[in-house]
Amino acid sequence: MRVIAGTNNKHKMEEFEKILQPFNVELIPLSEIGDFEDIEETGKTFEENARIKALAFAKFAASALKNGIPPVIADDSGLEVDALGGRPGIYSARYAENNDARIRKVLQEMTGVNNRTARFVCAIAIAAPSGIIAQVRGEVEGKIGFAPKGSAGFGYDPIFYPDGYDLTFAELGSEIKNGISHRSRALRKAGESLGIYFATGKSP
Numbered sequence: 001m002r003v004i005a006g007t008n009n010k011h012k013m014e015e016f017e018k019i020l021q022p023f024n025v026e027l028i029p030l031s032e033i034g035d036f037e038d039i040e041e042t043g044k045t046f047e048e049n050a051r052i053k054a055l056a057f058a059k060f061a062a063s064a065l066k067n068g069i070p071p072v073i074a075d076d077s078g079l080e081v082d083a084l085g086g087r088p089g090i091y092s093a094r095y096a097e098n099n100d101a102r103i104r105k106v107l108q109e110m111t112g113v114n115n116r117t118a119r120f121v122c123a124i125a126i127a128a129p130s131g132i133i134a135q136v137r138g139e140v141e142g143k144i145g146f147a148p149k150g151s152a153g154f155g156y157d158p159i160f161y162p163d164g165y166d167l168t169f170a171e172l173g174s175e176i177k178n179g180i181s182h183r184s185r186a187l188r189k190a191g192e193s194l195g196i197y198f199a200t201g202k203s204p
């Protein structure tokens with residue numbers, strides 16, 4: 001199953017590849033289709049933003065390839081912190097100017113806060129140029145730490161302790177992260193949806 005990966009984020013791309021491999025998905029990087037700038041995420045939910053990205057990339061693929069256009073898989077993801085009313089949420093990538101600053105901002109807002117519960121959310125949309133084929137969601141519950149720990153992964157991984165572990169995602173490394181993460185949960189559902197779509201030509 002040939003599928004275009006609708007992301008320019010190399011960490012996400014690695015996770016997409018590892019997790020979709022058992023589903024016999026051959027991922028085509030967006031960069032192989034052409035130069036496509038990040039699109040504006042104007043949605044109010046993770047789902048809406050995933051649909052916006054997947055459809056925009058599918059239309060771009062259609063204009064570049066003309067025919068034999070593989071479906072596009074795109075995600076929108078982020079960290080929801082309960083004590084912050086769900087922030088940074090859909091604004092996770094834009095919460096401050098760089099990654100260190102984003103982590104510092106969350107930790108600073110959590111100063112003196114006892115309730116550290118949080119979750120990573122990943123919404124995935126699969127699209128053809130004519131419309132959305134499937135939409136799925138994955139979540140992983142956990143807690144926000146008090147200082148960044150570990151160097152694997154990306155984004156907020158150094159301050160997120162998934163439930164059941166005393167280490168952050170950045171300390172646990174990709175193998176354990178990919179077994180339990182929001183993105184892996186959503187991607188496994190997406191792999192199943194793609195199997196149905198390729199077998200039947202219909203949306204699951």
Ligand code: IMP
Nearest residue numbers: 075076077078079092093154155156157
């Ligand atoms: P987007 O989905 O590319 O719009 O951005 C999601 C943002 O949420 C990323 O830039 C990260 O800051 C954060 N994020 C999403 N998934 C993860 C993850 O697996 N680990 C750490 N941070 C994440």
